[in-house]
Structure formats: C-alpha cells, structure tokens
Amino acid sequence: MNPVMAANLFCTAFLVFIGVYCMLVSRNLLRLLIGVEIVSKGVLLALITAGQAVGRMGAAQAFAITAVAVEVVVVAVALGLVVRAYGAHGSLDVWKLNNLRG
Amino acid sequence: MTHLLLLIILALFSMVAVMAKDLLRSAVALGVASVALTLVFYEMSAPWAALFELSVCAGLITVLFVSAINLVRGSEAFLLEERHRFWALPCFLVALGAGLWLFGDHVAPSLMPAGDAADSTPVGSMLWGPRRFDLVGQICMFLSGVLAIAAFFGPAKRPPLEKGPGSVSTGCTPATFDYQEGK
Amino acid sequence: MNSLFFVLLPALAAIVNPFLRRPGSRLADVLTWLVLLVGLAAAGLGGPGPGQGDALSALMLATIYLISFLVAVFSAFYFGDEDPTVAGKRASFFSLILVCTAGMAGVVTTQDFFTLYVFLEVVAVSSFAMIAFSGDRAGTEGAVKYLFLSAVASALILLGVAALLLTSGGVSFAHLMETALDGTRRPGVLLSVSLLICGFMVKSGLIPFHGWVPDAYESAPAPVSALLAGIVTKVAGVYALIRIAMTLHLPLLGGDYSGLSAALMFFGAVSIVVGAVAAMKQNDFKRILAFSSISQIGYIVLAVGLGSPLALVGAVFHLFNHATFKVTLFLNGAAIERATGTRDMSRLGGLGSRMPWTAGTSAVAFLSTAGLPPLSGFWSKLIIVVALWQGGAYAYATLAVLASTLTLGYFLVLQRKVFFGQTVPLTEDVQEVEAGLLMPVVLAAALMILIGLYFPSVLEPLIEPSGSLAALTSAVSGGTL
Numbered sequence: 069m070n071p072v073m074a075a076n077l078f079c080t081a082f083l084v085f086i087g088v089y090c091m092l093v094s095r096n097l098l099r100l101l102i103g104v105e106i107v108s109k110g111v112l113l114a115l116i117t118a119g120q121a122v123g124r125m126g127a128a129q130a131f132a133i134t135a136v137a138v139e140v141v142v143v144a145v146a147l148g149l150v151v152r153a154y155g156a157h158g159s160l161d162v163w164k165l166n167n168l169r170g
Numbered sequence: 171m172t173h174l175l176l177l178i179i180l181a182l183f184s185m186v187a188v189m190a191k192d193l194l195r196s197a198v199a200l201g202v203a204s205v206a207l208t209l210v211f212y213e214m215s216a217p218w219a220a221l222f223e224l225s226v227c228a229g230l231i232t233v234l235f236v237s238a239i240n241l242v243r244g245s246e247a248f249l250l251e252e253r254h255r256f257w258a259l260p261c262f263l264v265a266l267g268a269g270l271w272l273f274g275d276h277v278a279p280s281l282m283p284a285g286d287a288a289d290s291t292p293v294g295s296m297l298w299g300p301r302r303f304d305l306v307g308q309i310c311m312f313l314s315g316v317l318a319i320a321a322f323f324g325p326a327k328r329p330p331l332e333k334g335p336g337s338v339s340t341g342c343t344p345a346t347f348d349y350q351e352g353k
Numbered sequence: 354m355n356s357l358f359f360v361l362l363p364a365l366a367a368i369v370n371p372f373l374r375r376p377g378s379r380l381a382d383v384l385t386w387l388v389l390l391v392g393l394a395a396a397g398l399g400g401p402g403p404g405q406g407d408a409l410s411a412l413m414l415a416t417i418y419l420i421s422f423l424v425a426v427f428s429a430f431y432f433g434d435e436d437p438t439v440a441g442k443r444a445s446f447f448s449l450i451l452v453c454t455a456g457m458a459g460v461v462t463t464q465d466f467f468t469l470y471v472f473l474e475v476v477a478v479s480s481f482a483m484i485a486f487s488g489d490r491a492g493t494e495g496a497v498k499y500l501f502l503s504a505v506a507s508a509l510i511l512l513g514v515a516a517l518l519l520t521s522g523g524v525s526f527a528h529l530m531e532t533a534l535d536g537t538r539r540p541g542v543l544l545s546v547s548l549l550i551c552g553f554m555v556k557s558g559l560i561p562f563h564g565w566v567p568d569a570y571e572s573a574p575a576p577v578s579a580l581l582a583g584i585v586t587k588v589a590g591v592y593a594l595i596r597i598a599m600t601l602h603l604p605l606l607g608g609d610y611s612g613l614s615a616a617l618m619f620f621g622a623v624s625i626v627v628g629a630v631a632a633m634k635q636n637d638f639k640r641i642l643a644f645s646s647i648s649q650i651g652y653i654v655l656a657v658g659l660g661s662p663l664a665l666v667g668a669v670f671h672l673f674n675h676a677t678f679k680v681t682l683f684l685n686g687a688a689i690e691r692a693t694g695t696r697d698m699s700r701l702g703g704l705g706s707r708m709p710w711t712a713g714t715s716a717v718a719f720l721s722t723a724g725l726p727p728l729s730g731f732w733s734k735l736i737i738v739v740a741l742w743q744g745g746a747y748a749y750a751t752l753a754v755l756a757s758t759l760t761l762g763y764f765l766v767l768q769r770k771v772f773f774g775q776t777v778p779l780t781e782d783v784q785e786v787e788a789g790l791l792m793p794v795v796l797a798a799a800l801m802i803l804i805g806l807y808f809p810s811v812l813e814p815l816i817e818p819s820g821s822l823a824a825l826t827s828a829v830s831g832g833t834l
Contacts, residue, residue: 091501115515118519153493155488
C-alpha cells in the first residue's frame with residue numbers, strides 16, 4: 069500500500085470517527101446532521117481512494133458524483149424534517165424526543 | 171506534501187465544525203472542509219468529482235444549512251450542550267491515530283487492491299454508459315425529495331366541511347409551522 | 354419486460370399525480386391503483402428480462418407491487434376528505450407511495466451494490482416523508498429517529514461499496530462472487546461484506562439496531578406503517594442480505610465464511626427471541642406488531658445466515674409470507690383504531706361479534722405468523738426449521754420451534770383479549786368498517802389460506818429464486834464455472 073493511499077485511508081477513518089462522535093454527543097438536531105455530513109465526506113474520500121488504487125478513476129468519479137447528488141437530496145429533506153420537527157416540538161433537543169414510549 | 175497538508179486541513183476543519191459552539195460557525199467550517207476535499211480530489215486526478223464536491227457540498231449544502239439555521243432561530247433553539255464532551259474529541263482522535271499507526275499492519279491485508287481491474291473509461295462515458303441506471307435512480311431521488319418537501323411544507327389547510335350545523339370538525343389542527351414561537 | 358419499466362412506470366405516475374389534484378376528486382387514487390395493478394400483472398407475467406434480474410427479482414417485484422397496491426387501496430378509503438393527515442396533500446401521499454414503489458423496484462432489479470444504494474436512498478427519503486406526513490409530534494419524532502439511523506446505515510453501505518471496489522475491482526454482484534471464489538482474497542471480501550452486512554442489518558431492524566423500528570411504525574399514519582412493515586423494511590434490508598448470501602454461497606465456502614454465517618445466525622436468533630419477548634410487554638398493538646416484525650425478520654435472517662439452498666428457499670418464502678401477514682395485521686389495526694378510537698389493547702374487548710371480517714382476517718394472519726398448519730406460515734417456518742436441522746444447527750432449530758410456540762401463545766392471548774369475550778363499554782356500538790377497507794385484508798388472508806393449502810404447486814416458482822444458487826453450486830463443485 070503506497071503512503072498516499074495509507075494517508076487517505078487514515079483521513080477517512082478520522083472523518084468517520086469525527087462524524088460518528090458528533091452524532092453520539094450532540095443534543096442539537098442540526099449538529100447531528102453536520103455529523104452525518106462529515107461521515108459522508110469520509111466515505112467519498114474512501115470511494116475515490118479505492119478508485120485510484122485499482123485504476124478505475126472513471127468509475128470511481130461516477131460513483132462519487134452520483135453519491136454527492138443523492139446526498140444533497142437526503143440533506144435537504146433531513147433539514148426540512150428537522151425544521152418541521154422544530155415546528156411541532158418547539159425545540160431541537162434530541163433528548164426531548166422521547167414521547168413515544170419504549 | 172501538499173496532499174498531506176490538504177488532508178490535515180480537511181480533518182482539522184471537520185473537527186472545528188463539530189466543536190464550534192455557534193452553529194453558523196459549524197456550517198462555515200463544514201464548507202471549508204468541503205473546499206479542502208475538493209482540492210484533495212483534484213490532486214488525485216479526479217477533477218469531475220472535485221467539481222461536483224465544490225458546487226454541491228461546499229456551495230449548496232452550506233447554503234441549505236445556513237438557511238435551516240436561520241429558520242430555527244429562536245430563544246429555545248440553541249441549547250447548552252455538555253461542552254466538555256466536545257473538548258474530549260481531540261484526545262479521542264489522538265488515541266485513534268496511535269491505534270491505527272500501531273495496528274495498521276493487521277488491517278492492511280484486507281485492503282489489498284485488486285490488480286487486474288484497471289479501466290480508463292472517462293467519467294462521462296461511464297455515467298452515460300454502464301452506469302446509466304444510476305441516472306434513473308437520481309431522477310427518482312429528486313422526485314422523492316420534491317414530494318418530501320411538499321409533504322412537509324405543503325398547504326396545511328382543511329377543506330371546507332359540508333356538514334350541517336352542530337357538527338364538529340374531525341381531528342386536531344395540523345401542526346402549523348410557526349417559527350416565531352415554536353409550539 | 355425491461356427492468357426500467359418497473360421503475361419508470363410508478364415514477365411517471367408519481368409526476369402526473371399532483372396535476373390531477375382537484376378538491377374531492379379521487380383521480381390520484383385511481384391512477385395509483387391502475388399503475389400498481391399494471392405493474393403487478395407485468396411482474397406476474399414474467400418479470401424483468403434475462404440479464405436484468407433473475408427469478409428472485411421477479412418474485413420480489415410481484416410482492417412489492419402487491420403490497421403497495423393493497424396499501425394504496427386501503428389509503429384511498431381510509432383518508433376521507435376531512436382527514437387532517439392528508440388534507441390538501443392527498444395527491445402527494447399517493448405519489449409518495451408510487452415513488453417508494455419505484456425505488457423498491459430499482460433495488461430488486463439491479464445487479465450491483467452501488468445502484469442498490471442509490472435506490473435504497475430513494476426508498477429511505479420517501480419513507481421519511483410518509484412517516485412525517487401529518488407533521489404532528491409523533492410522526493416527526495419517529496421520522497427523525499429513522500432518519501439518523503438510516504443515514505448511518507447508508508454510510509456503512511457506501512463504505513462497504515468502496516471497500517468492495519478496492520478489493521474486487523468492481524461493485525457488481527458478479528465481482529463479489531468472483532473475488533469470493535478466489536481464495537486468496539478473503540480478508541478483503543470479509544471487510545467489504547461485513548460493512549455491507551452491518552448497514553443492511555440496521556436497515557432491516559435487527560437487534561441490536563432495532564431502535565428506530567417501534568417508534569417509526571407506531572408514529573406513522575396507519576397505511577404507512579403497513580407499507581413499512583409489509584415491504585419497505587424487507588426490501589431495504591433483508592433482500593440485500595439474501596443477495597449477499599446467494600453471491601457468497603455461504604455453505605459451499607463454509608470454512609472460509611463460517612464467521613459471517615455464524616454472526617448472521619446469531620443476530621437472527623437474538624432478534625427472534627428479543628422481538629417475541631418484547632412484544633408481550635406492549636399494550637399498544639402497533640408496537641406489538643412492530644416487535645413481532647423484528648422477530649419474524651429474525652427468522653428470515655437466521656435462515657439466510659445458514660445459507661444452504663433449502664434455507665434460502667425458506668427465507669424467500671417467509672419473506673413473502675411475512676409481507677402478507679404484516680400488511681393484514683397493520684391494516685386491520687388501523688380499521689380497529691378507526692372504529693373504536695383507541696390502540697390500547699387493555700381497553701378493547703369482544704370485537705369479534707361487532708367486526709367479524711376484521712376479526713376473521715386478523716385471526717388468519719395471527720395463526721399464519723405463528724406457523725399453524727395448513728396456513729402459508731406453517732410451510733415457510735417448516736422449511737426453515739428443516740433446513741436448520743439438516744445444516745447441523747440443532748440448537749437454532751429448537752430455538753425456532755420454541756419461539757414459534759411463544760408467538761402462538763401471545764397471539765392467542767391477544768386474539769382472545771381483543772376479539773373474543775364480552776364487549777366492553779367502549780366497543781358496545783362499534784360497527785364493522787366499510788368494504789373498501791376490508792378488501793385488501795380479505796385478499797391477503799385469502800392468499801395466506803390458498804398458498805397454505807396448495808403449497809406443493811407453489812413450491813416450484815419458489816424453488817427457482819434459489820435455483821440460480823443451486824446451478825452455481827453444482828457448476829463450481831463440478832469444477833466448471
């Protein structure tokens with residue numbers, strides 16, 4: 069494994085960890101979404117790194133582009149949902165989302 | 171060397187995005203991290219992915235986040251989170267780095283690249299050729315996104331009731347979106 | 354029939370639907386029904402052409418269109434004009450059902466993991482929208498929980514795709530199979546498949562990733578719960594697990610992938626037990642059904658983990674059966690809620706005399722879930738238990754049988770409490786719901802009975818989906834490929 073690929077994979081691991089940590093520790097719904105975005109970045113980096121390692125940059129870029137397009141719709145809908153949840157509950161606190169029992 | 175620097179900037183600004191107290195600062199830090207990722211992609215000879223990452227993630231998603239943050243501005247919207255947990259993040263990251271460094275050799279065999287799959291079709295012919303079905307998927311994705319937003323923010327009116335006097339309207343008031351005072 | 358047809362037909366109808374909106378009209382509903390019926394007929398007549406999806410895809414397509422059709426019919430009658438959930442947004446609701454169907458069709462007809470991911474996101478987004486459709490507190494809460502767990506799962510799946518690209522040079526099922534057959538690449542395959550399996554396990558709602566299931570099912574509008582439990586969770590998660598098992602042919606390379614096999618079987622078994630036990634402690638019948646779903650999906654995953662041809666046949670059959678059970682139970686639950694105004698079972702009683710059709714179809718569904726002969730559920734569970742026994746997993750086979758008894762036990766208690774016995778004051782003057790709401794459940798119950806009775810002649814079309822596995826098995830062991 070050449071050093072560049074190793075560095076990229078290191079960075080992917082860091083990004084995924086940062087994102088997951090953010091999702092676990094935050095109370096604010098919007099910050100949770102930022103965590104999701106960071107994990108996404110890590111995964112995109114992993115995709116392109118994989119493509120470069122096997123020599124299929126065309127395919128890897130196609131995957132990355134499609135993944136980005138999909139991700140933007142998911143983020144837009146997620147933001148819409150969070151704003152709607154704010155309207156219904158009056159707060160963005162994750163810990164307050166316990167009305168459904170069990 | 172530039173590559174390593176860009177990766178460091180990427181990880182650093184992601185960390186800032188998580189640890190910043192103000193949500194707007196988080197969103198901007200996320201945007202900067204996206205720009206760093208763009209440059210990383212460009213350096214890895216993935217110019218088209220870089221372009222998309224720049225315009226969509228660094229641009230569009232940052233704008234979406236900032237709009238959402240402004241939409242929920244209210245006295246209760248921002249909480250005092252446990253800041254000490256956020257400041258623990260760098261310690262965890264150092265531990266992660268050390269762990270990966272020490273045990274990286276064990277993980278390496280599962281990351282051996284396949285040697286015989288090299289294929290130099292450019293992105294365009296790839297997207298419109300073998301991966302054409304993904305484009306159908308993208309269309310469906312946009313469709314569901316539009317319908318979802320329409321479902322969340324659509325007209326919440328109740329159609330006029332034709333019943334006689336003394337009837338009670340069914341159900342409760344749909345949640346009206348009132349971002350001035352929450353609910 | 355081109356696989357594109359199955360995806361584009363509902364998608365186009367979904368685009369047309371909002372333009373048919375006129376107050377008081379039912380054009381959108383009718384268009385949805387027509388489209389879904391056409392799709393069902395097309396799937397029944399042959400499914401996607403060769404090279405675009407095999408017999409398993411055809412069976413899944415038929416199931417998807419069938420369940421979506423039943424839910425669409427029910428929703429049309431369930432949501433009156435004044436219903437606050439869909440007031441003014443009726444056409445969007447039916448469009449969402451159509452888009453969800455299109456997404457699911459895409460998931461089951463694709464031949465590679467990345468396209469699977471893309472269509473999986475389509476299904477996820479339309480699910481969020483449907484769960485939170487009414488915009489009330491419960492709906493948004495369930496949708497938010499589902500959203501975040503689904504986002505994690507999607508990230509895991511995409512990471513698995515990246516790992517697959519790295520270690521196999523490609524992301525299609527064929528690439529995975531080739532790489533798996535090549536013994537030297539085991540660690541790479543293990544990494545990518547583990548990531549993928551973790552992602553799909555979260556999507557299926559297996560223990561320990563089941564956190565979103567009870568809340569999402571409970572808080573969604575009633576027909577949406579039926580759609581989710583009936584087909585979405587299965588297509589999103591379990592179908593992919595079946596595909597992975599088929600591609601890796603677990604029993605063949607038993608030694609190499611026994612760890613994966615054991616892990617899947619373990620989580621499946623845990624889900625069976627925890628789901629069954631947790632279901633007994635609930636009072637709200639939607640939550641009971643949610644935990645029961647987790648339990649039944651545990652059966653499917655247990656069989657998938659074993660991976661032998663017979664086990665896969667059992668898994669696929671149980672998948673189809675469970676779709677019919679859950680859609681019946683959730684739709685009936687919605688009918689009961691509509692008629693009595695409550696979902697709390699401790700306050701219901703004696704509904705059997707007041708709502709005979711609902712009670713009858715629920716009874717059929719309960720008994721079939723518990724695996725009573727001669728209903729369809731009995732056969733699928735039998736196949737799974739026999740496959741487990743033949744595969745040497747005696748402990749798991751016994752567990753499966755015992756859990757069935759447990760399921761039968763609490764369903765009988767449920768049936769007795771809610772339907773039999775004396776009518777309590779709440780249910781004194783309850784009426785049976787209208788025919789439109791009953792038609793889907795009667796159809797599903799009829800299917801359960803017919804498939805159970807005519808099981809031998811049904812086996813042939815079901816052997817086929819795993820037939821490709823059997824053919825590959827013999828080819829590989831014969832030294833040719």
